[in-house]
Amino acid sequence: QSALTQPASVSGSPGQSITISCTGTSSDVGGYNFVSWYQQHPGKAPKVMIYDVSNRPSGVSNRFSGSKSGNTASLTISGLQAEDEADYYCASYTRSITLVFGGGTKVTVL
Amino acid sequence: EVQVVQSGAEVKKPGESLKISCKGSGYSFTNYWIAWVRQMPGKGLEWMGIIYPGDSDTRYSPSFQGQVTISADKSISTAYLQWSSLKASDTAMYYCARQGLVRGPADYWGQGTLVTVSS
Numbered sequence: 612q613s614a615l616t617q618p619a620s621v622s623g624s625p626g627q628s629i630t631i632s633c634t635g636t637s638s639d640v641g642g643y644n645f646v647s648w649y650q651q652h653p654g655k656a657p658k659v660m661i662y663d664v665s666n667r668p669s670g671v672s673n674r675f676s677g678s679k680s681g682n683t684a685s686l687t688i689s690g691l692q693a694e695d696e697a698d699y700y701c702a703s704y705t706r707s708i709t710l711v712f713g714g715g716t717k718v719t720v721l
Numbered sequence: 722e723v724q725v726v727q728s729g730a731e732v733k734k735p736g737e738s739l740k741i742s743c744k745g746s747g748y749s750f751t752n753y754w755i756a757w758v759r760q761m762p763g764k765g766l767e768w769m770g771i772i773y774p775g776d777s778d779t780r781y782s783p784s785f786q787g788q789v790t791i792s793a794d795k796s797i798s799t800a801y802l803q804w805s806s807l808k809a810s811d812t813a814m815y816y817c818a819r820q821g822l823v824r825g826p827a828d829y830w831g832q833g834t835l836v837t838v839s840s
Contacts, residue, residue: 647825656831656833657818659827662825663826702768702826708780709768709782709783710768715766
């Protein structure tokens with residue numbers, strides 16, 4: 612199975628909104644509502660920010676939101692803050708009863 | 722408090738075997754899946770496989786099937802990732818993470834185990 616496709620980098624100014632896309636196929640993203648998003652700061656373990664396409668775990672800021680259309684899922688960060696600068700990965704359940712990650716997107720706060 | 726704690730960094734030579742561990746505490750270890758994730762230096766996350774300690778049901782990513790073995794000892798709430806013959810390309814950070822369902826998400830992560838394979 613191939614990794615899901617994410618843009619290598621996305622940037623924005625403080626206070627702006629940015630959106631990261633995650634494109635798969637009908638065998639993963641498009642076939643199930645089981646897409647999650649992870650934030651990883653340098654040298655740290657990943658942290659789940661969104662699960663099941665659009666659900667936020669307790670404690671995650673409501674500035675983070677998720678959606679999906681067809682084979683593409685999206686993570687939107689609104690009111691961008693300096694602390695949001697990190698790598699972001701999407702992950703999807705697959706037809707093979709496994710998970711697959713996206714290649715990752717580096718978010719830069721200008 | 723839920724905790725997932727991994728074993729320490731390892732330095733090995735090509736061809737050697739290795740088993741790293743992941744201990745869960747603060748929750749019912751047998752009722753949650755444990756996933757393993759690889760991150761090669763400067764690269765992204767790769768999902769390797771997952772085990773359900775309650776019955777040892779194990780799934781592997783096609784990319785890692787036959788390359789590693791995932792196991793668990795529920796009596797000591799510990800999951801394992803092992804290699805029989807390491808290669809230099811196995812050099813990476815390895816994370817374990819708890820999942821309530823095989824479909825995800827991974828909600829609690831270990832701190833990572835750095836494996837370095839070098840002659």
